[in-house]
Every structure is written in C-alpha cells, then in structure tokens.
Amino acid sequence: MEAPIDMSQLPPAYIQSLDQIKTLHHYAQAHKSKPREPKDARTLLMRHRSGIEFAKKQPHQRLSDANTILGIIVGQPYMPSTKSVDELEQITIAQLRTETHHKGKVLLVRRMGGLILARTTIGSIVVDETGTPEILKLGHGDASLGEDGLLPTSVVIAIKEPYYTFNNEKAGELRVDHPSDIVHLRVTDSRVPASLLLEAEGRITEIRSARELKEAGNAALKKKLYVEALNCYTEGLRESCAGEEDIARDLYRNRSQANLLLERHEAAKTDALAALPDSSDELSKLVDAKAYFRAGCAAYHLQDFKDARSLFDKQLQLVGTDKDGKIMLSKVMTRLHEQEHGEYDFSLHGSRLSKAYPRVDAADHLTKSEIKPSPGRGRGLFATVDIKPGDLILCEKAFCVLFEHEEQHFKAVKYDVRTGNVTQGTGALWKELVSKLYRNPISAKAVMALSSGGYTSIDAAATSPDDIAVIDTFHVHDIMVHNAYGCSTPSKKQTQTHFGLNSHSGEINSGIWTHASYINHACVCNAHRTFIGDLILFRATKPIAKGEEITTAYTQIADYDERQKRFTEHWGFQCTCMLCTAEGADTAGDRRGRTRLERKAQTFQERNKLHDDAHPPSTKRVQEAEGLATALKVTYDAKRFEGVPRNAALGIQAWLVQAYHDRHDAASCLTAVVEYFKLLAYEDVVINHATVTLRAGKGSKVNEEAVHTLQYASKVMLETGKRNAAVKLDDLAKELYLIVNGVVDGYTGLPA
Numbered sequence: 001m002e003a004p005i006d007m008s009q010l011p012p013a014y015i016q017s018l019d020q021i022k023t024l025h026h027y028a029q030a031h032k033s034k035p036r037e038p039k040d041a042r043t044l045l046m047r048h049r050s051g052i053e054f055a056k057k058q059p060h061q062r063l064s065d066a067n068t069i070l071g072i073i074v075g076q077p078y079m080p081s082t083k084s085v086d087e088l089e090q091i092t093i094a095q096l097r098t099e100t101h102h103k104g105k106v107l108l109v110r111r112m113g114g115l116i117l118a119r120t121t122i123g124s125i126v127v128d129e130t131g132t133p134e135i136l137k138l139g140h141g142d143a144s145l146g147e148d149g150l151l152p153t154s155v156v157i158a159i160k161e162p163y164y165t166f167n168n169e170k171a172g173e174l175r176v177d178h179p180s181d182i183v184h185l186r187v188t189d190s191r192v193p194a195s196l197l198l199e200a201e202g203r204i205t206e207i208r209s210a211r212e213l214k215e216a217g218n219a220a221l222k223k224k225l226y227v228e229a230l231n232c233y234t235e236g237l238r239e240s241c242a243g244e245e246d247i248a249r250d251l252y253r254n255r256s257q258a259n260l261l262l263e264r265h266e267a268a269k270t271d272a273l274a275a276l277p278d279s280s281d282e283l284s285k286l287v288d289a290k291a292y293f294r295a296g297c298a299a300y301h302l303q304d305f306k307d308a309r310s311l312f313d314k315q316l317q318l319v320g321t322d323k324d325g326k327i328m329l330s331k332v333m334t335r336l337h338e339q340e341h342g343e344y345d346f347s348l349h350g351s352r353l354s355k356a357y358p359r360v361d362a363a364d365h366l367t368k369s370e371i372k373p374s375p376g377r378g379r380g381l382f383a384t385v386d387i388k389p390g391d392l393i394l395c396e397k398a399f400c401v402l403f404e405h406e407e408q409h410f411k412a413v414k415y416d417v418r419t420g421n422v423t424q425g426t427g428a429l430w431k432e433l434v435s436k437l438y439r440n441p442i443s444a445k446a447v448m449a450l451s452s453g454g455y456t457s458i459d460a461a462a463t464s465p466d467d468i469a470v471i472d473t474f475h476v477h478d479i480m481v482h483n484a485y486g487c488s489t490p491s492k493k494q495t496q497t498h499f500g501l502n503s504h505s506g507e508i509n510s511g512i513w514t515h516a517s518y519i520n521h522a523c524v525c526n527a528h529r530t531f532i533g534d535l536i537l538f539r540a541t542k543p544i545a546k547g548e549e550i551t552t553a554y555t556q557i558a559d560y561d562e563r564q565k566r567f568t569e570h571w572g573f574q575c576t577c578m579l580c581t582a583e584g585a586d587t588a589g590d591r592r593g594r595t596r597l598e599r600k601a602q603t604f605q606e607r608n609k610l611h612d613d614a615h616p617p618s619t620k621r622v623q624e625a626e627g628l629a630t631a632l633k634v635t636y637d638a639k640r641f642e643g644v645p646r647n648a649a650l651g652i653q654a655w656l657v658q659a660y661h662d663r664h665d666a667a668s669c670l671t672a673v674v675e676y677f678k679l680l681a682y683e684d685v686v687i688n689h690a691t692v693t694l695r696a697g698k699g700s701k702v703n704e705e706a707v708h709t710l711q712y713a714s715k716v717m718l719e720t721g722k723r724n725a726a727v728k729l730d731d732l733a734k735e736l737y738l739i740v741n742g743v744v745d746g747y748t749g750l751p752a
C-alpha cells in the first residue's frame with residue numbers, strides 16, 4: 001500500500017521542491033480565470049531547446065541524488081472530455097484563461113518543437129492557426145511510443161477542453177492530464193484550418209494506396225517502429241477500397257502483430273479476427289492460421305485461456321502441425337489447470353524469475369472467492385467454499401506492477417493538492433497504470449470499478465468519442481492509492497531461501513491486483529499475502545467457512561493510535577476488528593504505559609542478542625526478560641483480550657523461547673512456546689512429548705516468529721530424545737511456514 005513519506009528522511013532539496021509545488025498551487029489559485037499573458041515566440045523556443053538538452057543529460061533521475069528532484073503534483077482534478085471534437089467550440093491560444101478548464105472548447109494546434117521526455121511529464125511547444133505558440137505539457141503519455149507516437153508532427157492535434165495552468169516558473173502552459181483529451185486529426189480532415197495545413201512531415205501522407213501503406217507498415221515493423229507500422233496499417237485500411245479485400249485482410253493481420261508488440265492485446269485480437277476469411281485454398285489456410293495464432297496469443301495475454309485454446313485449436317486444424325502453436329497450446333492447458341484447480345508449480349515459477357523477467361507466466365485462480373456487499377465496508381471478498389488453514393484462497397497476476405529496478409520506474413515525491421498529503425512510491429506506477437489502461441480499454445473496466453475513496457467521476461469507460469476510450473487520470477490516481485499493494489523484488493532465490501517470499505524490500509515496488517483489491521482490512525485477519533514476481537498469493541491463516549468474508553491486514557503498525565490514524569487518513573475508515581475493539585477500550589494512559597514497556601523490552605532484546613546454545617544468556621538476563629514479559633502481559637485485561645493477540649508481549653516471549661533452548665532448559669522452553677501461542681490467541685494449545693495440538697482461533701494471528709518458536713520446541717524434543725513429538729512439531733512449523741511464506745519451498749526443518 002502507498003507509504004506516507006517520512007519527511008525527516010528527505011534531502012533538503014526535496015523539501016524545497018515541495019515548498020515550490022505548494023507555493024505554485026497557491027499562486028495558481030490566486031490567478032484563476034485571468035487572461036493569458038502573451039509570450040515571445042523566440043524566447044519560448046530557445047528555452048524549449050535548452051530544456052530538451054537538459055532532459056537528455058538527465059535520463060535517470062533518482063531520489064537518492066539530492067541534487068535532482070522529482071516532484072509529482074496531483075493537481076486539482078478536472079474531468080476528461082466526453083465530447084467529440086465536433087461537439088466543441090474552437091478557440092485560439094490567445095483566448096485561454098489562466099488556471100481554467102475550458103469546458104466546451106477545443107484548441108487545434110500543431111507541434112513545432114521536439115519533445116522533452118522527462119520522467120514525470122512530456123513537454124513540447126505547439127502553435128495554433130494564428131501562429132501563437134504555447135507550452136504543452138502531457139501529465140501522462142506512453143513514452144515508449146516515442147515522439148511520433150505521442151504527438152506526431154504529421155497531424156493536427158485537437159486538445160479537447162484544454163486546461164491552462166502554470167508551470168514551475170509561473171509561466172502559463174497547456175496541461176493535458178487525460179490522454180484521451182488529445183485527438184489526432186489527419187491533414188485531410190475538413191476540420192483542420194487552412195493555416196494549419198502543414199507540409200506533410202510524416203511519411204504517411206506521401207503514400208496513397210492501401211498496398212503501398214501495407215508495404216510501408218511492413219518495413220516499419222521490420223525496423224521495430226511499431227507505432228509507425230500501426231499508423232501505416234490504419235491509414236491503409238482507410239484507403240482500401242472495394243475489391244481490395246485481400247489487402248484489407250493483410251492490413252488487419254499485420255496490424256494485429258503491431259498491436260501485439262505494443263501490448264495492445266484487445267486490439268490485436270480484434271484485428272486478427274477481422275483478417276479471417278473462410279479458408280478456401282492452401283495459401284489462405286496458411287495466412288488464416290497466422291491470424292488465429294495471433295488472436296490466440298492476444299487472448300493468452302488477456303488471460304482468456306478458454307478462448308486462447310479454441311483459437312490455437314483452430315490454427316492447428318488449419319495447418320496440421322506447427323511448433324509455436326503446439327507450444328502455446330500446451331501452455332494454455334497448464335494455465336487452464338491452474339485457473340480451475342489452483343494447483344501451481346510455484347517452485348518452477350519462482351525459479352524462472354529474475355530482475356530481467358520479474359513477471360510470472362501463470363493464470364489467476366479466483367474461484368474460491370466472490371465479490372459481494374460487505375455491510376459498512378462497501379464491497380468485500382467472500383469465500384465460495386470452506387477453506388482450511390494453509391489453503392490457497394486466491395492467486396492473481398497483477399493488472400499492472402512496477403518494480404523499482406525497472407526502466408520505467410522512478411522515485412518521486414507526490415504532493416496531492418487536495419489533501420496536502422505527501423507520499424512516495426506510486427508516482428511511476430500511476431503513469432504506468434494510465435498507459436496500460438489506454439492500451440487495453442476493455443480490461444480497464446475492472447480497474448475503474450475499484451474503490452477510489454469517494455472520487456466521483458464521469459462514467460468514462462462507457463464513452464469513447466473520437467474512437468478513443470476515455471479514462472479519468474485522477475480517478476485512476478485515487479483508485480491506485482486505495483488499492484495498490486507493495487510487493488517484494490522478484491528473484492530466483494525467493495522460492496529457495498527460508499522465508500524468501502516474505503522478504504520485503506522497503507515496499508517501493510507496487511501494483512494493482514483487481515480481484516484481491518476487494519479484500520477488506522482486519523488487523524486480526526484470516527488471509528496472509530505473499531508475492532512471487534507479479535503473482536499475489538493469499539493463504540488462509542485459519543478456517544474460513546463458505547460465505548465468510550476474507551480479510552487481510554493492510555498494515556502491521558503495532559501502535560493502536562498510529563494505526564487508526566493511518567486507516568483514517570489513507571483509506572477513510574476506522575478499524576473495528578476484535579483486536580482494535582479490545583485495544584480501543586484501553587485508556588490512553590494504559591496504552592502509553594504498554595508502549596513504554598514494549599520499547600524497554602525491544603531495547604533489552606537489541607542489547608542481548610541471542611546466538612546459539614554455545615553462548616547461552618545468563619540467569620540474570622533471563623530473569624530480567626521474564627520480568628519484562630510478565631509486566632507486559634499484565635497490561636492486558638484478561639477478559640477483554642480473551643481470544644485476541646497480545647502483540648506487545650510477543651517479542652520478549654520469543655526471546656525467552658530461544659533463551660531457554662540455548663540454556664538446555666527443555667521444560668521452560670516448551671512452557672514458553674505454549675505461552676507464545678496463547679499470546680497469539682491460539683486455542684487448545686498443548687505441547688508435551690505425548691500430545692501436540694494447537695488450533696487457530698477466530699482472533700488469532702500468525703507470524704514468522706511463531707514458526708521459529710515451534711522449531712525450537714521441535715529441537716528441544718529431538719535433543720531430549722522425543723523424536724515423534726519433534727516430528728509433529730516440525731510438521732506444524734511447516735504448516736505455519738506455508739501460511740506465512742506462501743510456499744513451502746525454502747523451509748529448513750529438522751535434520752534427518
């Protein structure tokens with residue numbers, strides 16, 4: 001989940017930058033609706049050129065560098081235009097007003113400068129039909145599309161309902177935050193004013209016939225100029241006339257390939273299917289097979305494995321046999337098995353991970369849960385079957401995830417002018433998410449349906465004027481803030497090392513999982529999450545009955561007041577789970593006293609680190625720890641805390657478990673383990689050489705330490721010759737390990 005920033009950790013330059021952002025915001029508010037100040041074209045262009053040079057020299061700005069500052073401002077939201085260009089009244093740049101959203105208006109401009117591809121924005125200079133230049137800043141845009149993909153110079157750009165605001169230097173600029181507010185008008189378009197009929201700079205307008213455009217597209221595809229190829233094929237389709245059905249099919253089939261390469265899987269599938277005739281002769285069978293293969297690949301990427309199976313089947317029926325088709329079909333069958341049964345080869349998936357390949361090729365398994373209303377919490381996720389502790393509840397691939405080592409990632413401070421909140425960690429994800437949503441607008445609907453904490457937008461997904469899906473960027477932002485999960489950095493080692501999946505890397509990586517996002521929070525929850533690459537796994541920590549709500553802990557903040565503050569500020573709720581109810585009924589003084597004692601216990605543990613049984617702690621130290629543990633336990637009202645964890649006492653109790661083990665005090669060690677599980681609110685806890693039982697209670701919790709304490713109990717049994725009890729305890733430790741780690745891999749248990 002998005003982390004609030006610790007201002008004391010920021011370099012001074014950041015604080016300055018934030019102050020600038022805040023000052024700018026106030027300046028803009030004070031200059032609302034004033035006439036735009038004219039600008040000198042020469043100065044504007046010169047400054048733009050030096051901006052381009054500067055951006056080229058700083059391709060990788062990082063937070064660690066105190067001299068380079070990335071700040072993202074989440075501005076005062078304005079809605080994306082849901083009108084088509086034809087419905088809007090044309091205005092000129094001179095008519096713009098400062099800090100104003102020009103509703104009902106459209107600006108027609110052409111780009112005259114290069115692009116400044118900065119990490120947080122994309123900038124250029126545009127000129128309107130009167131020759132007036134102005135700065136254009138795109139808050140979001142798929143930089144991978146390149147200059148001509150983003151703002152081609154071969155077209156006229158319509159900026160729908162333009163927003164005119166101020167840049168860092170308090171100079172006016174056109175700001176486009178919603179990519180759908182930009183429409184490309186071909187120069188042949190009758191709406192383009194004569195003065196903007198530029199000399200064709202792009203190649204598209206030089207070529208006329210559909211066949212020539214197909215050849216140009218193929219040449220561009222070979223050179224990996226995918227956007228150019230796409231534009232050529234699209235233009236070719238517009239130019240193709242009656243009698244040219246074969247060429248049109250080629251154009252669709254080839255555009256499908258360009259779309260696949262641009263990760264526009266929905267469009268890739270539509271195009272591939274549009275290319276299909278009834279295969280009559282051998283040659284058309286071959287090209288049809290190619291189209292089925294492409295449609296199958298697109299369906300695979302869209303996780304529609306049933307559809308993918310039927311498409312690859314059709315491909316193979318046409319050609320008899322094909323190596324690539326067979327490989328894909330075999331992968332599809334594995335995915336269908338994962339999807340239906342929730343059975344995954346997690347070791348294999350983990351072993352394929354690396355920083356270069358941080359995403360897993362796996363299916364979602366979602367059938368054990370469904371979205372339903374959760375009284376007082378909006379919607380929630382509910383079990384559709386009885387689920388046992390340790391069972392996989394769900395496994396889902398991210399809709400979008402960004403890892404901090406990836407090229408598109410950058411670290412930036414984000415300042416939200418609406419709330420004054422300063423956060424870190426999701427600026428880059430926001431940009432990536434918007435790009436991905438535009439690339440696949442149908443899948444976008446699942447993301448746009450997520451909770452946004454009260455942001456009310458237009459039903460943007462339902463409208464697509466000018467054939468462009470409309471997505472409200474600010475809505476996406478708020479959805480991301482309320483739903484993103486922080487995840488670990490993927491590596492091969494994750495599934496090979498002890499608690500490898502649990503090792504978090506500071507939560508800078510984050511992503512959106514659309515189904516898992518429906519899980520509501522409870523501090524004492526019934527589902528624990530881990531990650532393998534971009535796969536999120538939830539396992540049951542206790543029995544979950546069919547129809548019961550699935551809950552997870554959004555944050556593990558120990559202090560009650562701090563925790564509630566975070567819930568209120570970040571997610572807009574107060575937690576009323578069993579733990580919060582019990583802790584909330586303590587007096588403020590009780591809580592303060594407990595926190596003081598807990599800190600004392602933590603300091604004691606830090607000063608008295610345990611090593612092994614060759615270096616056991618002294619009796620005096622153990623007595624000190626026992627005193628602290630007792631003092632902490634009595635801070636809990638026995639009745640009120642029945643059945644809920646007594647978190648503050650856990651750390652020192654775990655220290656005692658190891659201390660007794662290291663001192664070869666078997667009886668005390670086992671008693672301390674029993675006590676540890678009682679503190680976790682486990683029920684029926686019996687651990688002796690004859691009986692080993694523990695049962696997760698309604699309010700119990702589980703953690704890494706619980707696994708370790710059971711391992712110490714197991715060791716003690718082994719060392720005292722009680723092998724059966726040792727094995728039982730080791731099995732229990734392994735069961736808990738599976739819950740906490742997500743997979744059993746990496747577990748280091750008893751020696752044989």
Ligand SMILES: C[S@@+](CC[C@H](N)C(=O)[O-])C[C@H]1O[C@@H](n2cnc3c(N)ncnc32)[C@H](O)[C@@H]1O
Pocket residue numbers: 376377378379380450451453482483517518519520521522570571572573574575576
């Ligand atoms: C990730 S979403 C969970 C799904 C959400 N309930 C929905 O309807 O889409 C997070 C939001 O759910 C609500 N929520 C989650 N846990 C809650 C709880 N324990 N009590 C009340 N509201 C909760 C809050 O509105 C929070 O901002």
